[in-house]
Amino acid sequence: MEKKKVAVPLVCHGHSRPVVDLFYSPVTPDGFFLISASKDSSPMLRNGETGDWIGTFEGHKGAVWSCCLDTNALRAASGSADFTAKIWDALTGDELHSFEHKHIVRACAFSEDTHLLVTGGIEKVLRIFDLNRPDAAPREFDYSPGSVRTVAWLHGDQTILSSCTDIGGVRLWDVRSGKIVQTLETKSPVTSAEVSQDGRYITTADGSSVKFWDANHYGLVRSYDMPCTVESASLEPKVGNKFIAGGEDMWIRLFDFHTGEEIACNKGHHGPVHCVRFSPGGESYASGSEDGTIRIWQTGPLTHDDGEAIPTNGASGKLKVTVDEVTRKIEGFQVSKDKKAEEKEESTDV
Incomplete structure (x- = not known):
């Protein structure tokens, strides 16, 4: 009987507490990037392809619950327990x-x-900050029925979706009126909500199910029961024929979008999986766990006869590292103050 191949993840160390959120940038002229949020209060930026550490954003005084990069990966944002x-x-x-x-x-x-x-x-308020006028007071939508757990934009920034920590459902807000125009009903609180790259689907994880909704007409397209309580799910962005889910049993499962059939089950984390995300090209996906590590799994043929993971914490001799496209970022985190000022001016011109 042929020995079953086991996927070998790249293991990204560096966080000292659980990893609770992951976000991939779109592909940029410098490649694509992965930012992670952790309860250790220090978001980290990595090369999205290799997982190699680029830099750490230092300044929060409490757990960081959420992180993201803008479309050009020139700015990052983070939300924290330090208010x-x-x-x-x-x-x-x-x-x-x-x-x-x-x-x-x-x-x-x-x-x-x-x-x-x-x-x-926790305030049950959505705030919109104008980054062109950062000193101006934000717009506030204060009708959320519960503590806000997730937010995302859709419909060309005309709509915001949000889910709550303590009640089910996804609420869709009209940005112009500030009012809820639609609610996608779920039995359990939605712990993960993602808008697909092509804008067609909203992928949600609630309780032990993963659901796919039509992002334009809001109907439920598919719903699949999972083997355990799942915290996060992500749809493959290019073809849209696969999705991943991770949760309390510490495994990351790959499923067929059309049938719900399990394609692969990746084991390696030593704690519940809090977040999973596909890379922008769909060639790999990342998982973040209670164990403080990020693991990057290849969707394609990267396999190994044993289950040993390849660690990466910066450049590793075991990896064929292609870092030309991130040299600018790596240098940026290490340069002098004068050089930083120059790079800042350059970034505002892009």
Whole structure:
């Protein structure tokens, strides 16, 4: 009997506490990037392809619950238990803005045009900050029925979706009116909500099910029961024929989108999986866990006869590392103050 091949993940160390959120940038002229949020209060930026560490954003004084990159991967944002959401220069690591809140910030997201940031959290208020006028008061939508767990933009930044920590459903807000125009009903609280790259689907994880919704007509397209309680799910972005889910049993499962059939089951984490995300090209996906590690799994043929993972914490001799496209970012986190100022000016011109 042929020995079954076992997927070998790249293991990204560096966080000292659980990893609770992951976000991939779109593909940029410099490649694509992965940012992670952790309860250790220090979001980290990595090469999205190799997992190699680029830099750490230092300044939060509490657990970081949410993180994201803008469309060009020039700025990062993070939401924290220290009652702030921060904007960072992703080239230099510098803090650009800190937006004060009255309670824990659980979620944040850049608009597609990169000019706005939406935040949500324990206050049950959605806030929209104008990044062109960071000192101006934010717009506030204060009718969320529960603590905000996730936020995302869709429909060309005309709509915001949010889910709550303590009640089921996904709420869709009209940005112009600030009112909820639709609710996607679920039995359990939605712990993960993702808008597909082509804007067609909303992927949600609630309880032990993963659901796919029509992002334009809001109907339920598919719903699959999972083998355990899942915290996060992500749809393959290019073809849309596969999805991943991870949760309390510590495994990351790959499924067929059309049938719900399990294609692969990746074992390796030593704690519940809090977040999973596909890379923008669909060639790999990342998982973040209670064990403090990020693992990057190849969708394709990267296999090994044993289950040993390849560690990566910066450049590793075991990896064929292609870092030309991220040299600018790596240098940015290590340069002098004068050089930082120059790079900042360059980034604003892009």
